[in-house]
């Protein structure tokens with residue numbers, strides 16, 4: 370995709386965020402647009418950086434290690450978000466590379482991240498991922514397991530910024546977003562990582578603080 374396209378698409382997305390925020394009586398500045406650059410090469414990413422985009426999302430540790438160190442040296446203000454599932458044995462590498470981790474979903478991972486943060490002296494923001502549609506194959510902790518996981522994360526010293534979820538495909542997403550917002554409120558958490566290309570305006574009206582948008586910025590993935 371030509372660079373101009375992604376820059377124009379970013380303006381479209383930003384306009385939609387502003388509209389949705391206004392509808393909900395929120396400020397657009399309180400919504401962080403994470404540009405999900407997974408599978409896209411560095412050449413596709415550079416134009417967005419030049420246009421002012423600073424938050425980017427990747428779903429694999431290895432891909433992030435390959436693509437981002439050089440870019441970040443040139444642009445120190447970039448913030449990198451891990452949005453994909455994380456194996457505990459990759460926790461240390463993830464803590465080294467990412468500024469935020471949106472997929473903290475089980476006790477073994479909390480433990481591994483806690484140890485890695487102590488060892489490296491780096492503390493990326495953590496979002497606890499909730500399996501909001503109770504789907505067997507999906508990542509995220511069960512809703513009932515959230516209070517215990519949150520307690521454990523706090524004890525382990527993880528900076529818990531909020532909750533993350535991916536609604537069930539083929540269902541109206543709004544009820545899932547509303548439920549995640551309610552859970553965050555009940556636990557006194559400010560951050561809400563929810564909303565993707567197909568549903569981010571709805572997520573913003575329901576309180577999203579971080580939206581994860583790939584296709585609407587970069588075009589479709591291979």
Ligand SMILES: *Cc1c(COP(=O)(O)O)cnc(C)c1O
Pocket residue numbers: 405407428452453535565566567581582583584585
């Ligand atoms: C790929 C991905 C996204 C972005 O999806 P698009 O539909 O391309 O916007 C958001 N969140 C997660 C967890 C993803 O894996």
